[in-house]
Amino acid sequence: MSSYTRRNRPDVTLTVTLTPPPSSSRPLLPSEEVAELRHLLDDTPALLILPTTVRQSFEQYRLRDLASYIRIGSVPLVLLYVGVVLVGTLLFGQGVSAEDSQLWRWGSIFIGLMVACGLLPVQFAAGRRYYTPLITVIATVILTKLAVMPNLLADADLSACESYLCIITLIIAVLALRLSTIRTAVICAASGMLAVTALLTGFRVTPDWGLMAYYFVCPAAVCLFVAWLQERQEKINFMQSLLLAHEAADREALNRKLDRLAHQDALSGLANRRHFDAVLAQEWERLRRTQRPLALLFMDVDHFKRYNDHYGHGAGDDCLTTIGSAIAASLLRPSDMAARYGGEEFVVLLPDTEMAGAIEVGERLLAAVDALAIPHATAQGTRHVSLSIGVAVRTPASTRDSNTLLDAADRALYAAKQAGRHRVCVEPGADTGSNTGVDANGQDLPIV
Numbered sequence: 001m002s003s004y005t006r007r008n009r010p011d012v013t014l015t016v017t018l019t020p021p022p023s024s025s026r027p028l029l030p031s032e033e034v035a036e037l038r039h040l041l042d043d044t045p046a047l048l049i050l051p052t053t054v055r056q057s058f059e060q061y062r063l064r065d066l067a068s069y070i071r072i073g074s075v076p077l078v079l080l081y082v083g084v085v086l087v088g089t090l091l092f093g094q095g096v097s098a099e100d101s102q103l104w105r106w107g108s109i110f111i112g113l114m115v116a117c118g119l120l121p122v123q124f125a126a127g128r129r130y131y132t133p134l135i136t137v138i139a140t141v142i143l144t145k146l147a148v149m150p151n152l153l154a155d156a157d158l159s160a161c162e163s164y165l166c167i168i169t170l171i172i173a174v175l176a177l178r179l180s181t182i183r184t185a186v187i188c189a190a191s192g193m194l195a196v197t198a199l200l201t202g203f204r205v206t207p208d209w210g211l212m213a214y215y216f217v218c219p220a221a222v223c224l225f226v227a228w229l230q231e232r233q234e235k236i237n238f239m240q241s242l243l244l245a246h247e248a249a250d251r252e253a254l255n256r257k258l259d260r261l262a263h264q265d266a267l268s269g270l271a272n273r274r275h276f277d278a279v280l281a282q283e284w285e286r287l288r289r290t291q292r293p294l295a296l297l298f299m300d301v302d303h304f305k306r307y308n309d310h311y312g313h314g315a316g317d318d319c320l321t322t323i324g325s326a327i328a329a330s331l332l333r334p335s336d337m338a339a340r341y342g343g344e345e346f347v348v349l350l351p352d353t354e355m356a357g358a359i360e361v362g363e364r365l366l367a368a369v370d371a372l373a374i375p376h377a378t379a380q381g382t383r384h385v386s387l388s389i390g391v392a393v394r395t396p397a398s399t400r401d402s403n404t405l406l407d408a409a410d411r412a413l414y415a416a417k418q419a420g421r422h423r424v425c426v427e428p429g430a431d432t433g434s435n436t437g438v439d440a441n442g443q444d445l446p447i448v
Contacts, residue, residue, distance in 0.1 A: 147195035163215035174223035268324025276339035288396035295358035
């Protein structure tokens with residue numbers, strides 16, 4: 001009997017199985033938001049308004065940063081405050097009136113309590129959830145107190161000290177807290193109006209407008225301008241980071257798609273020949289170590305050239321796609337692998353499978369294609385598209401390679417064609433009731 005000759009295969013030594021990626025990759029941002037961010041970065045208007053979802057993410061990002069800064073800087077801030085109070089007490093403890101001394105002392109205690117109210121909540125998750133409105137109120141109260149004090153103190157040096165503290169606190173409240181520019185403007189405006197109201201109605205003191213302009217209004221205006229620049233730049237950096245992350249995700253999805261295309265047959269959706277050869281080599285080496293059998297089914301669509309000539313190549317492509325889907329659906333184990341070997345040829349690799357199990361799979365594949373009942377007017381013996389299937393099993397040995405399994409399956413397929421097609425055949429002379437293989441010397445075991 002002359003042997004059936006298979007198409008020549010390139011030798012492939014790759015032994016790494018690549019896991020197919022998910023069927024879809026969801027981008028980080030909707031396409032319309034990506035376009036809007038790119039437009040904003042191109043124009044960079046003075047008033048930079050982020051899209052709604054991006055703005056929410058940006059606010060959460062700033063809040064996380066703020067909470068982190070406060071947790072890290074809480075101890076240095078407390079030490080700084082204690083140092084300022086001690087230095088002020090040493091410098092102004094003597095030589096000032098009892099009224100000024102009392103105002104300084106109670107004012108320091110009040111600021112200390114406010115600082116504690118600002119530092120403690122950020123240490124807990126519940127406090128961080130409402131931290132932005134809380135810190136807004138606390139900053140407004142502290143700035144109101146510091147804006148009032150210089151107008152109440154009789155001692156000029158002590159009043160000047162309170163003015164400097166007001167400027168420093170403005171810098172901390174406006175710049176270090178990194179609140180939004182609008183929220184910061186509200187803090188400054190509210191504390192200024194509350195301070196003036198308290199002086200005029202509560203203490204019945206006419207403010208020194210020039211002094212307040214020096215230590216409150218002008219520093220607040222400068223700090224607000226810097227805060228606006230800082231927030232604008234942070235928004236630009238945040239948008240750029242989102243776009244970079246989005247582009248990285250797109251590249252990753254594209255790489256996964258290219259990898260899938262490199263290992264997948266575009267027509268049938270099964271693995272392509274290159275991937276099959278790689279997996280075959282890998283499984284051969286794995287089962288050689290465990291001395292377990294490896295089965296291979298070699299399939300050919302019967303009279304496919306006649307089908308193409310009669311129905312056209314478009315219908316032929318549809319036929320191969322349908323058969324590929326039926327083959328894939330008939331495999332029950334994740335380790336089983338189906339591939340399009342070339343043209344109308346398909347292969348199925350069955351690791352850890354003996355001859356009886358391989359024949360059972362072959363019969364199931366034959367029945368699955370028959371159930372499709374794809375009309376084939378020019379076929380011989382049937383009126384629908386059918387398969388010829390050759391089955392071979394080998395237990396890998398160190399002196400053999402995977403080509404021996406391919407050759408055996410090829411011979412079995414030739415036997416099926418010679419016997420009339422539309423059937424499952426094993427390698428001539430093989431025992432269908434027990435596993436075939438090779439002995440320790442690499443020689444074929446005798447067939448019963």
